[in-house]
Amino acid sequence: MAESTISTQPVPQVARKPGIFSGRDRAIKIFLAATVIPMVLYMAFWSLFPILWGFTLSLFEYSARRAGAGGFLGMGGANPYIGLQHYVNMLDFSEEAPKIVKQFHQSLKTTVLFAFLVVPLNMSITLPLAVMLDSIHRRLQPFFRTFFFLPIVTASVGVAIMWGFIFHPQLGLLNGILTAISGKMVAIQWLGDPHLKFLGIPVALLAVIAAYLWQDIGYNTLIFIAALQSIPQSLRDAAKVDGVNSLQMFWHVTIPLLRPTILLAAVLTMISAFQVFDIIQVMTNGGPQDQTRVLVIDIYYNAFRFQRMGWASAVSVVLFLLVLVISLIQTRLLRTEWEY
Amino acid sequence: MSTLARTAQPKPRIAWGRVLAYTILIPAALVAMTPFVWMILSSFKTAAEIHRMPPTFFPEMPTLDNYRTIFQDKDLPLAVFYKNSAIIAVANVVQVLFTSSLFGYIFAKFEFRGKQPIFWFILATMMIPMQVTMIPGYLILTKLHLLNKLIALIIPSAIDAFGIFLFRQFALSIPRELIEAARIDGASEFRIYRSIVLHQLKPALATFGMLTFMFNWNAYLWPLIVLTEKSKRTLPIILVWYTTKNSVQEHLTLAASVLVVLPILVVFLFSQKWIVRGITLTGIK
Numbered sequence: 305m306a307e308s309t310i311s312t313q314p315v316p317q318v319a320r321k322p323g324i325f326s327g328r329d330r331a332i333k334i335f336l337a338a339t340v341i342p343m344v345l346y347m348a349f350w351s352l353f354p355i356l357w358g359f360t361l362s363l364f365e366y367s368a369r370r371a372g373a374g375g376f377l378g379m380g381g382a383n384p385y386i387g388l389q390h391y392v393n394m395l396d397f398s399e400e401a402p403k404i405v406k407q408f409h410q411s412l413k414t415t416v417l418f419a420f421l422v423v424p425l426n427m428s429i430t431l432p433l434a435v436m437l438d439s440i441h442r443r444l445q446p447f448f449r450t451f452f453f454l455p456i457v458t459a460s461v462g463v464a465i466m467w468g469f470i471f472h473p474q475l476g477l478l479n480g481i482l483t484a485i486s487g488k489m490v491a492i493q494w495l496g497d498p499h500l501k502f503l504g505i506p507v508a509l510l511a512v513i514a515a516y517l518w519q520d521i522g523y524n525t526l527i528f529i530a531a532l533q534s535i536p537q538s539l540r541d542a543a544k545v546d547g548v549n550s551l552q553m554f555w556h557v558t559i560p561l562l563r564p565t566i567l568l569a570a571v572l573t574m575i576s577a578f579q580v581f582d583i584i585q586v587m588t589n590g591g592p593q594d595q596t597r598v599l600v601i602d603i604y605y606n607a608f609r610f611q612r613m614g615w616a617s618a619v620s621v622v623l624f625l626l627v628l629v630i631s632l633i634q635t636r637l638l639r640t641e642w643e644y
Numbered sequence: 645m646s647t648l649a650r651t652a653q654p655k656p657r658i659a660w661g662r663v664l665a666y667t668i669l670i671p672a673a674l675v676a677m678t679p680f681v682w683m684i685l686s687s688f689k690t691a692a693e694i695h696r697m698p699p700t701f702f703p704e705m706p707t708l709d710n711y712r713t714i715f716q717d718k719d720l721p722l723a724v725f726y727k728n729s730a731i732i733a734v735a736n737v738v739q740v741l742f743t744s745s746l747f748g749y750i751f752a753k754f755e756f757r758g759k760q761p762i763f764w765f766i767l768a769t770m771m772i773p774m775q776v777t778m779i780p781g782y783l784i785l786t787k788l789h790l791l792n793k794l795i796a797l798i799i800p801s802a803i804d805a806f807g808i809f810l811f812r813q814f815a816l817s818i819p820r821e822l823i824e825a826a827r828i829d830g831a832s833e834f835r836i837y838r839s840i841v842l843h844q845l846k847p848a849l850a851t852f853g854m855l856t857f858m859f860n861w862n863a864y865l866w867p868l869i870v871l872t873e874k875s876k877r878t879l880p881i882i883l884v885w886y887t888t889k890n891s892v893q894e895h896l897t898l899a900a901s902v903l904v905v906l907p908i909l910v911v912f913l914f915s916q917k918w919i920v921r922g923i924t925l926t927g928i929k
Contacts, residue, residue: 335833
């Protein structure tokens with residue numbers, strides 16, 4: 305996934321004196337035609353077409369197994385057009401709602417809960433961490449930075465296996481430590497007991513969040529360190545002359561100056577949290593009792609295990625809308641002027 | 645610059661903030677490394693020791709048996725999966741660097757009809773989560789009979805919207821005189837791109853190349869959908885497959901994880917500078 309600040313500066317016009325380089329304009333035209341036309345065709349086929357098809361599929365009762373039953377691209381015939389029926393079904397909150405609708409509700413709820421837990425937890429770890437890493441001796445910074453860099457570049461599948469082992473009920477390190485501390489055998493099913501809750505949040509969800517955070521905090525830490533290093537030293541010196549201590553410096557100087565970066569990082573963290581899949585699929589596969597089932601898991605199983613591609617497309621459109629709303633809020637917030 | 649400013653402070657008092665930072669950072673770094681260390685240490689334990697409760701931290705009798713079992717496992721030809729992963733990652737790096745730098749340069753330095761709408765479309769595709777195009781993408785690959793072929797993970801990703809956007813930002817700062825001078829010397833447009841523009845974009849190429857490699861090497865969901873035949877799989881998928889198959893043989897699955905995760909970590913460690921620069925520059929995830 306790649307998001308970024310989308311800036312739209314005017315593109316400087318290429319000032320060429322017409323006529324002086326005869327044949328040059330022609331060469332440029334050929335160059336542009338030979339590169340831009342293939343790119344446009346490529347993007348039309350591999351970008352625009354799948355996007356449009358994805359939205360269209362959500363209006364069909366579509367299964368790839370039945371494809372070829374007639375109609376355009378297998379849509380129609382045995383894969384009938386049903387309009388907005390999938391979206392109407394999503395709004396069925398009654399007790400008799402079909403299982404896939406209930407699973408969708410559960411997934412949406414879990415995804416939002418996941419993202420709204422991950423972002424504040426991430427920020428409250430990465431900001432102090434970045435400030436501390438920025439405050440130590442310059443020569444030691446790369447050394448310490450490496451410890452928080454390594455999890456970022458580890459395959460998330462590897463992260464999930466490691467943490468699954470830590471949370472293992474019999475062999476896991478966590479229960480081992482608890483056993484050592486309490487003096488009696490501890491065998492908590494961190495990832496498998498649906499009745500285990502903490503403040504109403506399933507413990508299995510908290511466990512996957514722990515693994516997710518462990519892998520993810522390096523990103524924002526690096527981004528915040530870079531932002532901290534761009535703060536003019538004169539501002540900090542001025543604060544020091546005024547007798548400000550470290551904590552006051554953090555709250556009243558650093559945080560306000562980093563506000564635009566913090567906002568952007570929070571939004572990007574939230575967007576990628578909405579799309580979480582790898583760690584959860586490997587650690588819990590959405591269980592226990594769908595307590596860690598997130599939208600992408602819901603999409604994956606519906607589309608590729610149960611052949612409900614129309615329904616899965618509708619769910620992916622909901623995911624798109626979630627991302628879109630957050631992105632729009634981001635552009636809104638960042639449009640305000642930010643100046644040191 | 646900032647170091648100078650700091651050492652120039654008049655009062656040589658104890659920096660309590662710094663002391664506090666070290667007292668928190670050192671344990672935090674240890675905690676951050678614990679999952680790695682425990683996994684590596686556990687991969688040298690015997691099956692009996694792994695399955696003993698409560699778990700040990702350091703292996704009592706370190707052994708290489710687990711690794712030997714894996715290397716002798718005919719079901720798990722790791723070299724094949726390393727090769728699959730490498731082909732996909734390298735091919736993607738090469739093609740994405742080529743298209744991103746070429747089109748980034750074109751969008752930065754040329755005017756042509758339809759330029760603005762095309763650029764806006766490219767920016768707009770970055771807002772669309774991959775999960776929306778995943779299902780149609782799979783259907784297209786099915787229709788083209790490309791499922792279970794490595795090129796299925798190469799062909800559809802030849803153009804990276806984010807890469808074009810990033811390289812355009814870099815290419816904007818290439819001096820126009822440089823390009824015009826080459827034109828006067830009679831260099832062809834492609835030649836200008838190849839010898840002047842690419843040269844100017846070198847830092848961006850290194851940074852974005854590392855990020856693209858890392859992203860492709862670690863990718864899980866899309867390869868999981870496209871490569872269902874075992875011999876075509878990449879390392880992350882095969883690791884999950886192996887772990888599920890041997891779910892009660894943790895001594896083996898941990899050793900397999902070490903073999904899959906660690907070698908590439910060493911590579912990333914040595915290119916840390918470029919990856920860190922890429923992350924701080926782009927906020928890419």
